[in-house]
Amino acid sequence: MIQFVHIHQFLCPVCGASIALPRQSQLGEYEGQQYRPKGVWPINFVCTQRGQTCEVEFDAVHLGILTPTVPYLRKMGLWLIVGGCAHEDCTNQCTIFVWHEADQSAENVVSAILNAKPMIACTWTHSVEFQAEKMTAEKLGF
Ligand SMILES: [Zn+2]
């Protein structure tokens, strides 16, 4: 028998891919058919397919249904990237989420982010300057 599970998801605003939220993460947690968000929304999301950055509001999250055997949930996953800003004396950190192959190395995911050249405001005067040495990438398990 195939067991169906609920997932909370949003669509990538750039390419329309379905992005499944992990059951429990920095973003929030599942509560049956509800999703209880944490205070991180709206989030910075980078579409590595098209190399564009966008902000995703929690309003975009909706309930979907799929089976646990849907291959994309094994192949793809949500990654959390934290980057320290390399601008002069800036000590700010910026958090980015990206939907990427689950079996990639953190280095590859960081490269994919750098290739997308994300434009995210750091202060009133500059955008976050990303540098591989100041970035960490962590795959969030579903
Ligand atoms: Zn996309």
Ligand SMILES: [Zn+2]
């Ligand atoms: Zn900065």
